[in-house]
Amino acid sequence: MLDKKSIDQAKTVLRKAIKNQDIAGANMLVIKECKEIFYHEDGMADREAGIPIRRDSIFRLYSMTKPVTATAVMILLERGEIDLYEPVSNYLEGFKNQMVDVGGRLVPAEREVTLKDLLSMSSGLVYGGEDRAGLDTEAVFKEIDSKLLGDSPIGTVEAVNKLGKGALAFQPGTSWRYGTSADVLGAVVEVVSGQRFGDFLKKEIFEPIQMKETAFWLSGEKRERLVKTYADDGNGGLKLYTGNHLGIIHHMDRNPTFESGGAGLVSTIDDYARFTKMLMNQGSLGGVQILRPKTVNYLTSATLNQTQQKNFDLWGTLAGHSYGNLMRVMADTTKAGDLGSPGEYGWDGWLGAYFCNCPNEDVTLLFMMQKKDAGTTTLTRKLRNIILSSCY
Structure with missing residues (x-):
């Protein structure tokens, strides 16, 4: 569970970031033992049109596509x-x-x-x-x-x-x-x-575990729920960003010929939560088995040798972590700069989508926003420190 104090702290930190125009809006979800224990949405999906972030808002995943690709492999x-x-x-x-x-x-x-x-x-x-x-x-x-x-x-x-x-x-x-x-x-x-590639993902992962909002592009009705992307305007505010990046059609308005295994998917927070639950359940969800438990154990393990690890360690904000199968893995909590537990794994995206699974506590944190050059931000780490320090 999460106590009321921690819930209020998380909401306050997120609202402050929105008020300061660090981000336009976001939603977050915490799951424990496959049950939702906290959800919060705040701010705008489209500031210009006055559309707020909602639970069914659709986000560009960018590199949070990578764990899905690793699962396909x-x-x-x-x-x-x-x-x-x-x-x-x-x-x-x-x-x-x-x-x-x-x-x-x-x-x-x-x-x-x-x-x-x-x-x-x-x-x-x-x-x-x-x-x-x-x-x-x-x-x-x-x-x-x-x-x-x-x-x-x-x-x-x-x-x-x-x-x-x-x-x-x-x-x-x-x-x-x-x-x-x-x-x-x-x-x-x-x-x-x-x-x-998209057809394989749909047949082997998305349809079996009912990820109905995850794809490489969006039909007209779904595009109305696609969150706008913002960037720093250089004056302490935000400006709209609409550029294509890494071969991704920003507006997601057509079936792409290039389906990027590193960056191309969109999803909602609940849809991606079905993917994270499947991994936490050792490869199964709703009676459907996507991977066997031994495969999941390998998928979510660090695989770098000592020489490779030295170069990974140059990524300063991932101190205490290692890497394997397109995800970070917590290896040494005493060296990390944020709170966590051994064996925790996950990844983020260029526009700020983020997830971590903590098998030891059976806790999942998902955080969705859309800001250029975001990745795992100071805001994300503040929120996860609140959640992971108090979730019991």
């Missing part, structure tokens, strides 16, 4: 359709004969990128940056974005093969860096299953 793994030590080039031509940027000089990869490398972000694939690998990646996304709304948009497999032809930031398996690995896994799922 686990489905194929436990069916024996893939082996994590297989080279990605078994499925995607663009990953043959890859080159690695070593101090500005391109050298051949010492070994091929594997599916396991992708799941641990130890592949050498990155998002952006000033090095050759970052610039190559940015060039691919610039091309994807330039064709998003045209007559010949770039598809999932084509886009990922282009990423594979770019330089890697390091030799596969030798380091850790956040990047496009989840997009590549989405394409692998598409190739292995013989279905569009």
Whole structure:
């Protein structure tokens, strides 16, 4: 349960952030032992139209798509359709004969990128940056974005093969860096299953556990519930943000040709809660089994070796954590900068969607907002510290 004092504190902190124009609005949900113990919504989904955040508001997940993609990979793994030590080039031509940027000089990869490398972000694939690998990646996304709304948009497999032809930031398996690995896994799922990635997710995850609001795009009626995105205006306020980013059509108004396994989904707080409950229930929900318990245990475990962990530790606000299967995992609470428990796992998104599952306490926290360049913010950490310190 949550005591009244903690509930009031959480509401006060969220309302202060809205009043200060740190965010326009948000909703949050706390679940314990599969039962809701707290829900709160506040602020605006659309400030210009005066539409408030509601329970059925739809949010762009961005990187909170990644745990869903990892789950799809686990489905194929436990069916024996893939082996994590297989080279990605078994499925995607663009990953043959890859080159690695070593101090500005391109050298051949010492070994091929594997599916396991992708799941641990130890592949050498990155998002952006000033090095050759970052610039190559940015060039691919610039091309994807330039064709998003045209007559010949770039598809999932084509886009990922282009990423594979770019330089890697390091030799596969030798380091850790956040990047496009989840997009590549989405394409692998598409190739292995013989279905569009979105169709696979719908058939194998969304429909079985009744995630009716989660998809890569929205029909007309549902688009009316899509929350507007805001950015800092430079003067202590907020301004509307409408740009496409990482190959995602911001308005979600058409079925995309590129279905991003790293960033493309939208969902509601209740819909995503069905996904988190399934994981907390060891792979089952409502009598439907998506994954077996041993698979879930692997999915939610840290997988980095010592060398990879050293590079992950450079992400200062994730002190005390490790990483595995496209999620952070709490490894040492004494080193963390926020309250938590060993084995806690989850992830966030570029616009501020956030979740954590705490198996030891059987507690889930979900927080949804839409602000450019958000990720896990100071506000998010304040709220989780209130909740996780008082939930019993």
